[in-house]
Amino acid sequence: MAKGKAMTPVQAHGKIRVCGTQLCSESGRPVHLKGMSTHGTHWYAHCLTEAAMDAFAYDWKMNVLRVSTYARQGGYHADPKKYTELASQLIDRATARGMYVIVDWHTIQPGDPHTDIDNALTFFKQIAERHKHKSNVIYEIANEPNHVSWERIKSYAETVIPVIRSRDADSVILVPTPGWATLGGAEGKNEQMIVDNPVRAKNVMYTFHFYAQKSRDDYVMRLDRASSKLPVFVTEWSAASWTGYENDFPMAQKYVDLMARKKIGWTHWVIADNGLDLSVFKKGACGAGKFTGTGVLKPAGIWIRERIRG
Structure with a gap:
């Protein structure tokens, strides 16, 4: 390393792993990952160029990027080869800048992840075969199961995980939770079903999602309680509603403070330049190739960039 050049996140922490309820560095120290999630790569690849990745790594100072490959909705199922290759390119771009990268198999509809399990396995x-020698890849095996039991999700996880492990034996794997990844909260359940019947695999974490304009103090308490029992990673959240509008920054700050205190890793939704309040770039910014600084950002972008940098 050149004299005076700062270490990248991956150089600083090495191959991360789960230790107890936390994410830890290769040497066993707690690590706090903070970054952004892409939108569907089939929609917003123009927001994920080399210049954009430079901005995220060096201006935003992100240490993790979530790459979302939609299983349906015009994504993977429409052209598996194209969107597998695009995911790989984005993994390589994050790797070149020393960031960790979450490979998200973005399932939403239908709610049972088994529906697309053959595509997920492929x-x-x-992905695991191509990137098995990297030290920065994290696998999120499904996005938001809904209207399906924890037992059904667990069965899916215990089918997919061995396929990854046979190629990449020790990377962290993120397992979705019921109720759109709310630890069951959106469907009147709680984390105890997972505590009592965890996935039969090592080095796994469980995902939690929230949208602060709708997910109020009871969800903050849910995250606090669950993260004391389980290793939790918040792979998708926003200050806005899940409709994309009405940012509630004071409410979101409660989550940010909790996640900072407990070193709960997170990726914020979403890297896009559309008309929604939760998108970080002003409309048309990505198409213009402008990514650095605050002038190209919406209020959500300015707010979240400060919290990633901080």
Whole structure:
């Protein structure tokens, strides 16, 4: 390393792993990952160029990027080869800048992840085979199961995880939770079902999602309680509603403070330049190739950039 040049996140922490309820560095120290999630790569690849990645790594100072490959909705199922290759390119771009990268198999509809399990198995076989020698890859095996039991999700996880492990034996794997990844909260359940019946695999964490304009103090308490029992990673959240509008920054700050205190890793939704309040770039900014500084950002972008940098 050149004299005076700062270490990248991956150089600083090495191959991360789960230790107890926390994410830890290769040497066993707690690590706090903070970054952004892409939108569907089939929609917003123009927001994920080399210049954009430079901005995220060096201006935003992100240490993790979540790459969302939609299983449906015009994504993977429409052209598996194209979107597997695009995910791989984005993994390589994050790697070149020393960031960790979450490979998200973005399932939403239908709510049962088993519906697309054959495609999921093929996708993760190819991704894990190609990137198995990297030390910065994290696998999120499904996004938001809904209207399906924890037992059904657990069965899915215990089918997909061995496929990844046979190629990449020790990377962290993120397992979704019921109720759109709310630890069951959106469907009147709680984390105890997972505590009592965890996935039969090592080095796994469980995902939690929230939208602060709708997910109020009871969800903050849910995250606090669950993260004391389980290793939790917040792979998707916003200050806005899940409709994309009405940012509530004071409410979101409660979550940010909790996640900072407990070193709960997170990726904020979403890297896009559309008309929604939760998108970080002003409309048309990505198309113009402008990514650095605050002038190209919406209020959500300015707010979250400060919290990533801080």
